[in-house]
Amino acid sequence: MATQDELKQAVAQAAVDYVAAHVPAGSIVGVGTGSTANFFIDALAKIKDRISATVASSEATKKRLEGHGIKVLDLNEVTSMPVYVDGADEITAKLEMVKGGGGALTREKIVAAVADKFICVCDESKLVGTLGKFPLPVEVIPMARAYVAREIIKLGGQPKLREGFVTDNGNVILDVHGLQIADPAGLETTLNGLVGVVTNGLFACRGADLLLLATPSGVKQMAR
16 A cells, blocks of 8 residues: 555645646746655656746745756746646545645645646545635734634634744735645635635635646546
């Protein structure tokens, strides 16, 4: 039986193989944050001469990429990017996701918005029928924390401050428990409309375009 790390390594390699086969040489690749993304970075290093540069969704990702000698650009320098590769905390068959367990949700969402295609890399434990078992991260400007928490309670969620954590943007995260998210895009829009919310970890209005899903019998592909 494959371990979870072995599944993550397998799907990370599959993503690098996809980049090598489908992304034009000399392109810029967007890179996500988290354990599976780290395996992707390590595998990407083997074909780093085939890409011109990357865009990182967090300071931790930037440091790991640069550690492999891979060039990292500021997103403001980039006008086009064929692909963004990142993991998810939960994903449905419709390729709607909950992300942000590592706290990089805002930058992940921004980089994904610029990319032509979002490739999600996961092991099969992340595939769910309904989103919400994993607490939904909401990035909040610090002075709005209590107000936003009260509004989230009205929506049926149980917000909990992520203690001792500050995002790369200098904000706090409320992890929202107790949700059964029947309408991910609707809830994403509602939460983003609360004053003081920077963004939330629902990636449904712009979900993944392709899911590479690691299973014990191999990596499966699911497209939107």
